[in-house]
Amino acid sequence: ESTYHTLxxxxxxxLISGVPVVAGRLGGTPDLWRVHEVSDGNLNNVFIVGGPTGxxxxxxxxxxxxxxxxxxxxxxxxxFESEWLRAxxxxxxxxxxxxxxxxPVLHVLIVESLSGHTVYRSALMRGVDWPDVAPRIGxxxxxxxxxxSLLALPFEDVFAARRDFARNVTLTRITLDLVFDHxxxxxxxxxxxxxxxxxxxxDIRSSAPTLLAVENLRxxxxxxxxxLLHGDLHTGSIMTKADDTRVIDGExxxxxxxGFDCGMFVGNLVLHYFATPxxxxxxxTIRDIAAFWTCFHAQFLTLWNRDEAPPAGxxxxxxxxxxxxxxxxxxxxxxxxxxxxxxxxEVIRRIIGYAHTADFDVIADPRQRGACRAGxxxxxxxxxxxxxxxxxxGDFLRHLGEQEKV
Ligand code: SR1
Ligand code: MG
Numbered sequence: 001e002s003t004y005h006t007l008x009x010x011x012x013x014x015l016i017s018g019v020p021v022v023a024g025r026l027g028g029t030p031d032l033w034r035v036h037e038v039s040d041g042n043l044n045n046v047f048i049v050g051g052p053t054g055x056x057x058x059x060x061x062x063x064x065x066x067x068x069x070x071x072x073x074x075x076x077x078x079x080f081e082s083e084w085l086r087a088x089x090x091x092x093x094x095x096x097x098x099x100x101x102x103x104p105v106l107h108v109l110i111v112e113s114l115s116g117h118t119v120y121r122s123a124l125m126r127g128v129d130w131p132d133v134a135p136r137i138g139x140x141x142x143x144x145x146x147x148x149s150l151l152a153l154p155f156e157d158v159f160a161a162r163r164d165f166a167r168n169v170t171l172t173r174i175t176l177d178l179v180f181d182h183x184x185x186x187x188x189x190x191x192x193x194x195x196x197x198x199x200x201x202x203d204i205r206s207s208a209p210t211l212l213a214v215e216n217l218r219x220x221x222x223x224x225x226x227x228l229l230h231g232d233l234h235t236g237s238i239m240t241k242a243d244d245t246r247v248i249d250g251e252x253x254x255x256x257x258x259g260f261d262c263g264m265f266v267g268n269l270v271l272h273y274f275a276t277p278x279x280x281x282x283x284x285t286i287r288d289i290a291a292f293w294t295c296f297h298a299q300f301l302t303l304w305n306r307d308e309a310p311p312a313g314x315x316x317x318x319x320x321x322x323x324x325x326x327x328x329x330x331x332x333x334x335x336x337x338x339x340x341x342x343x344x345x346e347v348i349r350r351i352i353g354y355a356h357t358a359d360f361d362v363i364a365d366p367r368q369r370g371a372c373r374a375g376x377x378x379x380x381x382x383x384x385x386x387x388x389x390x391x392x393x394g395d396f397l398r399h400l401g402e403q404e405k406v
Contacts, residue, residue: 004075004106007060009035012047015108016056019101022110026051041236041249042067042355043077048113055113056100073170075107077251080168082109084250087161087228091147095140096247114246117239124235124272125362127281128242134288136245137238137265138295145227145258146303154313162225162255171252172222175231179349180218184211189354194370197377201352204381213384217341225255233261234346234357235268259338262296266339267346267380268357270400274376275359277368277406286397293339293393297332304328340383340396347380371406379403 007015013030016022026033026049034050043066047058061078065071082102089096098112120133150158182189184205192201204210230237231252239246266289273285305328310316317324350357351373363369379400383390390396 002105004063006045006062007047007058007106007108009047012049012058015103015106016049016058016110019110022056022100025054025056025100027053039066043073043251048115050113055115057097057111057113059109059111061107076168077171078102078107078109079104080165080171080253081249081251083164084228084230084253085109085111087148088144088250091143092140092247095136095143095245096250111248114239114248117241117244117246119236120238120240120245121235121268121272121358123240125275125359127276127278129281129284130240130242131284131288131291132242133238133240133245134265134269134292135295137233137247138292138297139299140245140247141230141233141258141261141265142296142299142303145229145261146300148228148255149226149258150315151304152310152314154311155315156313161228165228165254168231168252168254171231172254175252176218176221178354179345180214180221183349183353184214190352191354191356192352192373194366194373196370197352197374200374200377200381204348204377207381207385209387210381210384213341213387214345217338217345220257220338221260221342222256224257226258227255229254229256229258229261230264231256231261233264235265235272236357257335257338257342259335260342262293262335262339263342263344264346265292267343267350268359270343270347270379271350271357271359271376273400274372274379274403275362277363277372283401286401289400290393290397293336300332301328336393337387337391340390340393341387343396344380344383347376348384351377351380368406375403375406 012035013033016026017030028051032052036048037045038048039046045060045062045066049056049058059078061075063075064073082099085096085099089099097114100112101110123130146152148161230247230250231254232249233247237247237249239248269285269289273282276282360369360373363372382399383396390399
């Protein structure tokens with residue numbers, strides 16, 4: 001058929017048999033291809049397809065939210081994920097997956113399969129300690145954002161990319177509503193099980209400094225198109241093993257403030273921190289956040305100061321020497337402030353908003369689970385309520401380390 005329909009195993013075999021680059025990777029004939037559904041995100045159907053010589057991962061947009069079919073949605077998200085992948089893969093190499101095929105009628109994206117990898121969130125919940133993952137994410141964000149920004153490309157190219165990704169309005173609207181709006185008022189999509197969180201939620205909603213901090217973040221999210229962002233870089237958007245890490249699922253891609261991607265990642269490590277009562281795992285998480293930031297900061301500066309001539313038409317530096325270096329550090333301080341704010345906003349929405357994360361499911365005792373969630377919520381509230389006092393990621397991590405274990 002040449003119109004959109006949701007694919008089953010037979011439809012997937014038929015589609016792939018017409019795509020030589022994918023069929024060749026699987027090897028053999030379609031009757032030998034095994035199709036296995038692995039959908040576990042909120043939005044799409046995902047399948048692993050294996051053949052005699054290889055495996056691929058196929059993702060198809062649905063005309064609704066997968067976990068809530070009453071929530072209707074256009075199909076264009078796999079297009080934006082394809083465009084994101086094609087833009088960042090040359091910049092980050094093996095830190096994301098290989099693009100293989102996009103079908104604009106069926107809204108299907110096919111990429112390299114990562115069957116030996118685990119979702120980073122699940123690995124953290126199992127208690128693994130892989131200290132190289134967080135710095136790799138720092139490297140990923142530094143290269144993906146620097147390379148799509150005005151620091152690396154002629155403004156004509158950046159403006160064209162901004163125009164393309166500015167059309168990703170459906171998923172940008174989801175972020176705007178679910179991250180920056182609904183948690184701060186009574187909305188039917190919010191939910192939390194533990195009644196002990198309610199007084200804290202009411203405090204957050206009546207704290208003027210907190211609400212103004214969220215308004216500022218929301219404005220920055222929409223009005224600072226510094227670079228092409230992943231847009232949903234939580235620990236479920238990372239597939240990893242100890243020695244190889246890939247960022248996946250770039251369907252929320254948009255031009256925005258670099259600190260948004262950093263903050264999503266840090267916020268999800270903060271959630272993991274509060275979900276584990278184990279002191280050693282907690283210190284490992286603080287180490288990971290610090291290593292992530294150090295690596296991002298160093299790599300971004302290295303890219304900015306590399307000798308290699310930027311493409312013709314790129315903005316050329318007008319000043320050199322110590323003053324120019326100070327200006328670069330000031331830009332990174334702005335990203336640091338954004339990172340902390342966006343991290344706090346991510347923690348709040350994952351606890352009281354529509355889309356929670358699985359981190360706290362490892363805690364069997366409901367009272368302890370509630371207390372851990374309350375700890376995370378109180379921490380995020382403190383960060384937003386004290387933006388003038390918590391000025392560096394060092395301050396942020398010191399405060400995190402002082403939190404009582406439950
Ligand atoms: C309706 S989508 C809910 C959430 O899932 C995605 O992964 C994003 O985080 C979004 O906010
Ligand atoms: Mg996703």
